[in-house]
Amino acid sequence: MPIELENVSFSYGINTPFEKKALNEVNLKINEGELWLFIGHTGSGKSTLLNTLNGLIIPNGKVTVDTLQTNNKNTNMKELRKKVGIIFQYPESQFFLPTIAEEILYAPKNFDVDLKKEEIKFYMDIVGLPYDYLNRSPFSLSGGEMRKVAIISVLSYNPKYIIFDEPTVGLDYSTRKSVFNTVKKLNNMGKTIILSTHWISEFLELKPLVAIMKNSNLIFKGKFDDFIKLDQNFLSEAGIIFDEKLELYKKALLKNDKLKDKIAML
Numbered sequence: 187m188p189i190e191l192e193n194v195s196f197s198y199g200i201n202t203p204f205e206k207k208a209l210n211e212v213n214l215k216i217n218e219g220e221l222w223l224f225i226g227h228t229g230s231g232k233s234t235l236l237n238t239l240n241g242l243i244i245p246n247g248k249v250t251v252d253t254l255q256t257n258n259k260n261t262n263m264k265e266l267r268k269k270v271g272i273i274f275q276y277p278e279s280q281f282f283l284p285t286i287a288e289e290i291l292y293a294p295k296n297f298d299v300d301l302k303k304e305e306i307k308f309y310m311d312i313v314g315l316p317y318d319y320l321n322r323s324p325f326s327l328s329g330g331e332m333r334k335v336a337i338i339s340v341l342s343y344n345p346k347y348i349i350f351d352e353p354t355v356g357l358d359y360s361t362r363k364s365v366f367n368t369v370k371k372l373n374n375m376g377k378t379i380i381l382s383t384h385w386i387s388e389f390l391e392l393k394p395l396v397a398i399m400k401n402s403n404l405i406f407k408g409k410f411d412d413f414i415k416l417d418q419n420f421l422s423e424a425g426i427i428f429d430e431k432l433e434l435y436k437k438a439l440l441k442n443d444k445l446k447d448k449i450a451m452l
């Protein structure tokens with residue numbers, strides 16, 4: 187079953203001098219097992235859109251997760267939020283417990299999930315965090331390690347859909363690579379992943395589906411190679427600039443050169 191957005195619109199600060207439209211008539215269907223990359227300039231509406239998917243923001247229009255509609259007062263929001271886990275930008279700012287083990291156990295407890303020791307180890311393996319970190323304070327970790335703990339605390343209640351809002355923001359190259367590997371593993375496990383990023387080429391190997399936001403509008407949704415072939419002006423007006431790797435990939439793709447698959451793996 188999919189996540190479906192139908193005519194989704196949202197404004198902040200309605201009827202105030204600060205009223206700001208963040209989503210305008212967005213329509214999108216996200217099928218199970220897909221990997222979606224949301225891109226677009228700063229302030230284009232990506233985070234707002236992601237926050238509508240688990241009911242943190244209730245927009246006008248309709249957001250349906252499997253059979254659960256976020257704006258239906260009969261919807262069990264706990265059930266919906268258990269299905270759709272969000273890893274926020276700078277999630278580490280939300281830590282408040284003394285040990286990593288307690289941080290990891292907090293969300294599953296909330297969702298009535300009895301998390302087994304082996305499951306914690308399994309999730310630690312996925313993100314690449316050593317087991318002997320469990321008794322450490324989350325505040326003693328590096329930024330990248332904190333990000334990994336935040337990812338585990340969402341994985342720990344086994345959501346079907348996992349949303350990453352700019353998962354690699356503020357991280358160094360090797361930690362970005364490790365977050366990328368986590369995304370890859372989760373998607374290979376069949377999880378549906380929806381992520382916003384400014385680092386498109388890091389995800390090239392996975393050939394995600396791409397959604398482009400511009401000034402609160404969803405201006406493109408489609409396959410990765412169709413995105414790559416989009417007109418350069420159209421892209422740069424949406425704040426999207428290709429780096430060297432994407433340019434190389436585009437050249438090979440347009441020439442139908444087999445090299446493109448090698449470039450994607452770089």
Ligand SMILES: Nc1ncnc2c1ncn2[C@@H]1O[C@H](COP(=O)(O)OP(=O)(O)OP(=O)(O)O)[C@@H](O)[C@H]1O
Nearest residue numbers: 198199206207208227228229230231232233234235
């Ligand atoms: N809490 C808020 N109150 C008022 N306006 C907001 C709020 N959050 C976001 N906005 C505005 O809504 C618009 C969309 O913001 P949003 O955070 O969704 O964009 P974004 O594409 O995720 O940006 P970024 O890439 O910088 O994270 C922007 O103009 C932003 O200033």
